[in-house]
Amino acid sequence: MKLKLLPLLWTGMLCLYLSALQAQQPSAFDLKITGSYREKPLPEILSDFESRYPVKFYYIPEKVPFYPITVEFSGQPFFQVMKKLLEGSLLTFSKWSANEIVLVPDDNRNRIFVENMISKWKSGEWQAPVLTSVAEKSFTFGDPNTPASAGKHTLKGQIRDDETNEAILGATILVRETGQGQASDAQGEFQLKLSPGRYTLQINYISYQSQLNYVSLYTDADLPVRLISMPQQLNEVLIKAQSLEKGAQSTNMGIERLSAKSISELPTLMGEADVIKSLQTLPGVTNAGEGVAGFNVRGGNIDQNLILQDDAPLFNSAHALGFFSIFNADAVEQINLYKGHIPAQFGGRLSSVLDVQLKDGNMRKWVGKGSIGFISSRMLLEGPIKKDKLSILIGGRQSYLGPTLQQSTSITIKDSKAAFNDAILKLVWRVDAKNTFRLTGFTSSDDFRYAQDFGYNWQNYQLTGLWSRVHTDRFSTKIHASYGAYRAEQIDPEGNDAFALRNGLDNLKLKLDNVLSVGKTHALRFGAEGSQYFAEPESIRPLSDISVVLPEQVQKDNGREFALYAQDEITFSDRIALSIGSRWSHYQNLGPRTVWYYEEGLPRENLTVRDSAIFGAGEVITSYGGLEPRASLKLGISDNTSIKMSYNRLRQYIHLTSNTVAPTPVDVWQASNLYIPPQIADQYSVGWFLDGKEKKWETSVEFYYKSIKNVLDYKDLPELILNQRLETEILAGTGRAYGGEFSIRRTQGKLTGWFSYAYARSLVKVIGPSAAETVNAGRWFPANFDKPHQVNLIGRLQVNPTNSFTFNFTYSTGRPISIPISSYRLGSSVIANYSERNQFRIPDYHRLDIAYTVDNRQTRLKGIRGSVTASLYNVYGRANPFSIFFRRNEKGRPSAYQLAVVGSVIPAVSYNFTF
Secondary structure (H helix, E strand, O other): OHHHHHHHHHHHHHHHHHHHHHHHOOOHHHOEEEEEEEEEOHHHHHHHHHHHOOOEEEEOHHHOOOOOEEEEEEEEEHHHHHHHHOOOOOEEEEEEEOOEEEEEEHHHOOHHHHHHHHHHHHOOOOOOOOOOOEEEEEEEEOOOOOOOOOOOEEEEEEEEEOOOOOEOOOOEEEEOOOOOEEEOOOOOEEEEEEOOEEEEEEEEOOOEOEEEEEEEEOOOEEEEEEEOEOOOOOHHHHHHHHHHHHOOOOOOOOEEEEOHHHHHOOOOHHHOOOHHHHHOOOOOEEOOOOOOOOOEEOOOOHHHEEEEEOOEEOOOOEEHHHOEEOOOHHHEEEEEEEOOOOOOOOOOOOOEEEEEEEOOOOOOOOEEEEEEOOOEEEEEEEEEEEOOOEEEEEEEEEEOOHHHHHOOOOHHHHOOEEEEEEEEEEEEEEOOOOEEEEEEEEEEEEEEEEOOOEEEEEEEEEEEEEEEEEOOOOEEEEEEEEEEEEEEEEEEOOOOOOEEEEEEEEEEEEEEEEEEEEOOOEEEEEEEEEEEEEEEEEEEEEOOOOOOOOOEEEOOOEEEEEEEEEEEEEEOOOOEEEEEEEEEEEEEEEOOEEEEEEOOOOOOOHHHEEEEEEEOOOOEEEEEEEEEEEEEEEEEEEOOEEEEEEEEEEEEOEEEEOOOOOOOOOOEEEEOOOOOOOEEEEEEEEEEEEEOHHHOEEEEEEEEEEEEEEEEEEOOOOOOOOOOOHHHOEEEEEEEEEEEEEEEEEOOOOEEEEEEEEEEEEEEEOOOOOHHHOOHHHOOEEOOOOOOEEEEEEEEEEOOOOEEEEEEEEEEOOOEEOOEEEEEEEOOEEEEEEOOOOOEEOOOEEEEEEEEEEEOOOOOOOOOEEEEEEEEEOOOOOOOEEEEEEEEOOOOOEEEEEEEOOOOOEEEEEEEEEO
């Protein structure tokens, strides 16, 4: 009996011992954690914990956050450490056993789910993601035992997406040993000149895994770079890419770059991310006010900006009369605004080039993104039709302002209408390793009605084809062909004068562009371009049976433009570089057209017509042209300081005719003709650029002066609509624009942003052969868009990895106006006597916007991932005057009144998602 009880006794004692041993084993919650982590993803930090402490983590690999985390712990309790690490994520943590910790979303905190998750880890079905914050690679080029040469070697590279094989534009390359920095171009290429030796190349790009390439360089070499897509919050890297391109090391000046991500982070009107509104946060870029189409750059008119989408021109970039732009932010890859040095491959406008590049569809997998906002929603879908061969990108946007307008207490607003939509389709065919073909189609449409008083509708159409061929590693060619059309209509729907006024413009464009690298110091770009403008006749028709409006049609001018260009980027040394080139343009004014001739020495008026001539279709009426030299020089003072200078000559052959402050959709694009010569501008710029230590700060000061010949201006109270002799209302003047821009940017840290101040003047002088063709007695006067002072302050605070706060403050001088300064009676009528043109100003403009974003798109790798942004536009509800008008008060005296388009704070919430 005793022998039978002995084994049971020993078993009981063993169980008690094991229980006591387990009770003595410390729990994970008793651990004290010490460690320092800089920009490490959560899985990497958890893996380090597992290697140093008795703890094991279980989580869903696809739902763990991958944004970089920077934290430091010194003997802190495990519980506090985990709360800090998961701050801003969608995960919570729980103890499964003494040393087993599970990380799951709140909706999955149940025993069955957790047991299933742990079993997948233990069976090997789930594993920790093999993805670190930085990939490290080593390369050796040449023989280190070869005697070092006195000169430098050229290290060229091309950066591509590891999955899609697409070139990456704007990736930053930093040589840690020398501080040299570059950004990859549109082909993903970069080029460095380095002495023989060993170097560490740090390569970054937003939403990609960073790379450290350890390069031993003893000969000229090509470095292939493949970056792995990695969802993360790299706002610092994004701004670095902009800084390196426009900072002290680059030859470029007066160039601003934005990405779709930077646009989405700014506070917006009604939650709609907008390309044009984002540009207006940059120094030297303004507009006339809320609800105004277009933008003004360095004292230029809105028609002096060349707007390109995939290299095809657009003639109206506005939705909803200028409240929004026609660009779908989700489809945008890169936005470049050239406002200083304009490369020779661009021409046809005087002030700036806005180059909007659309992204290519994903070649490897189907992905999508979209947004739901107060006034519109948008959707984008992209993926492979044939993997690695043919991809498609399709997107669209639709407004639904109707319900918003119905909430108004005003009957007039309730009866109004504002609707817009746009759609885009892009196909990319990778024919072989050397040839790629891209086809892009785009359309946009607007329909605006102000009750039954008036309305506008307008449309844009684009079809673009681009063939790219890489002949060798030094020579590539692009051939571009595009067709564009713009249509606009003004409607007066009721009464016996109901009418529809219509005009439009078609454009055909062909362009050949070549890039050739010659030796180690020259990068040549040369090509040819041709455009033809077909103006639709301006016409009016009655809209009802009772309308007394008679149908009428006025033929407009057609034009043809040719250009040849060449430019050489010459690198003399690390501190001296020169970009020099020229563009030769030639323009022809074409029939069909009736040309009127006037008496010499007399004002051009209907009464002074002496003859006319009829020109047939395609017949040349007159022509203009000439050289347009361009140059930009960089003189490095130190490794992080440089002085830059540039000169541009530009010619503009097509002009927007408008005598209103806010351009309307039916303003006519007028091609140069016998009486309207091309505008010609000469711009001189000089700037000082400083990159702070480790490029955390960037400072720049730029000054410019621009003289303009043949500025388009008008007689008092001009008749521009349906005028067969438009030249009788148009004057040619002289313009000058000058100013300075100061900018300081903080590019790294939790708080990033920039402050800028711009002083800009734009003046016009018109001296004609008679008093009727002279303005302000021949004295200089401010242009309609002259706004001397502009201040922008943009800030972004990264509260935690998923939460951010953004603010935007803007101030600008009020625009100039003419006002009645006295009046007199003529019989029973009171006639106003106006001041000289533009001698007064409306009150100054200022506004504060704020936004708070909770971005959970970075908290998982797959599935639907979303972010929510709440914003306040015009926080303190300022009624910024758009215009000033005058009415007689009860005493019969004129009194001034202000009209504000936005006079209160406008809240908005938008939801953005990817999948």
